[in-house]
Amino acid sequence: MRSAPTMRRSLVALMLITLMLSLSLASAASSTVDVKSEGRITEDALGLETAETNPLGDHLLIAGADGFVRIISAITPTDATTAVELQHSNTNTLRDITWHPAGNTALIAGDSGTVLRYSHEDYVLTTVMGTGALESSDISAIDWRLNGDYAYLGSDTGVIYRYSSSDGFTLLDMSANSAVSAIECHEQLQLCLVTTLSDGIAIIDRDHDVSWLGSAGDTWVDVDCPDVDLNECVAIASGRRISAIILNEQTPASTRIESPIIVGELGGEFVSISIMDDHTVIVEMAPFALIKFEMDGQKAYQVLEHATVSEASATLAGTRLVATWGDDDTHGLMISSDGTVSSFSPPAVVDDELMFKAIGVLVMIAVPGTIIGLIFMNSKTLQGWYHGRRNARREAKRQAGIDEIRAQKIAERAAKNKN
Structure with missing residues (x-):
């Protein structure tokens, strides 16, 4: 014995x-994905500012400097035969896009009060009438609310407007003194969130009333609501800070901003949020990197390290991420400000x-x-x-x-x- x-x-x-x-x-299970540059969508480098997939997820509308607008395939974005460059006379920088919930049109907003309407049926861009009410403000954010009857816009001076095809543009609020960085409307609740660079976060209710929720001490850069079945959204701020926002449908002014989680041990800064097909929250970083944030448990995980991007392509590593889309945090596509498309997928070396x-x-x-x-x-x-x-x-x-x-x-x- x-x-x-x-x-x-x-x-x-x-x-x-x-x-x-x-x-x-x-x-092995937490290792980062591999990244691959798929090439630029144009021969010359672009100055993209915004990109948004349509509700069906099969097309990507992109826009940026000099009034550039193009619709490309979200499945094969570098395939020139499926792309259409949209012609118009406006040369102002375009900064944000919102697709109508029906998916047949989109609004594109930018500098000097520019608001364009894109028709997906015939690939036509037109200028939205009545933009004089915006007083040539540089529009930095725009989003349709859930039923597509009103859109909300924010300017780089903190002014918030609403828009409808019947009423045109209407001033809603001018309490803030800093730029509106993002507007996000929940897809199930008649509530929209507005983030600013130094005036905190506001909420717009179904009657267009604007209530300021506080947290002015943070530099908020983006906000998104990942799941229609949740009354929660997520906002990011400089200093790698992430907060969940608990929406209160009955009393919107009582909506709660959770204490920020500071994601340490990472270099760089958060710049934007993208939502994958499975509702995964992906945060784009500068320099080029990705993390994912789990709403349940309030935890952040590294998905793509900047070092991995640098090893794959020094040129790609030097670009600025604009948007990410795809299945989940292991399979997806990204587009950079210069028009470079890249893909990510699990590493070639498997656990076995x-x-x-x-x-x-x-x-x-x-x-x-x-x-x-x-x-x-x-x-x-x-x-x-x-x-x-x-x-x-x-x-x-x-x-x-x-x-x-x-x-x-x-x-x-x-x-x-x-x-």
């Missing part, structure tokens, strides 16, 4: 081995390969049977390799038996013929 000290040492060794293996597997490499290190400090057993239980590749070898041995043994019987019968026939 094994002595108690020996058993304790074995148990401790087993626990250490299990812990090391768990850490190894966790590290990492486990094979781990055997050489761990087997020297572990009980061979224990560590190999642990690795075997967690590796489909090892299991397949083992079962393949076992079946091959069985087949070889079976074939050898058949060959032996066949040889015996041949020998018996030969002996009978001699007689």
Whole structure:
């Protein structure tokens, strides 16, 4: 019988081995995605400021400096045969896009009170009438509310307007003194959030009343509401700060801004938010990097490190991210300010390969049977390799038996013929 000290040492060794293996597997599972540059959508570098997928998710409307507007495929964005450059005479910088909930038109807003309407049916851009009411303000944010009857606009001087096709543009609020950085309307509730650079966050209710929620001490740069089934939105601020915002539909002015979470151990700054098809919140960073934020649990995770981008393409690493779209935090596409499209996907090295490499290190400090057993239980590749070898041995043994019987019968026939 094994002595108690020996058993304790074995148990401790087993626990250490299990812990090391768990850490190894966790590290492999949390590794960043790989990134690949897919090329620019035009030969010359652009000055993109905004990009937005349509409600169906199959097209991407992009806009930026010098009045540039183009509609491209969200599936194959670098395919020039599917792109249409939209012609118009306005050369002002365009800064934000909002698709109508019906998906057949979009509004594009920018400097000097520019507001354009894009028709997806015939690829036509027209100037929205009545923009004189904006007094040549540089419009920095725009969004339709859920039923598409009103859109809200914000300027770089903090003024908030509303727009409808019947009433035109109407001044709503001019309490803020800093730029409106983003406007986001919830897709299920008649509520819209407005972020500013130094005046905090405001909420607009169904009757167009604007209430300021506070948090003026933060430099808010973007806000988004990732899931129609949640009464929560997420806002980001400089200093890598993220806050959940709990909407109060009954008393909008009582909407609560949660204490910011500061995402440490990262370089750079948050610049914008994108929502993936599975409602994952992706935060774009400068320099070029991505993190994801989980609303449930209020946790942030690195998705794409800047070092990974630099290794893949120094040119890509030097661009500014404008938007991200795709399936989830492991498969997606990105577009940069110069018009470069890039893709991200899981690393080529899979967990099983990492486990094979781990055997050489761990087997020297572990009980061979224990560590190999642990690795075997967690590796489909090892299991397949083992079962393949076992079946091959069985087949070889079976074939050898058949060959032996066949040889015996041949020998018996030969002996009978001699007689």
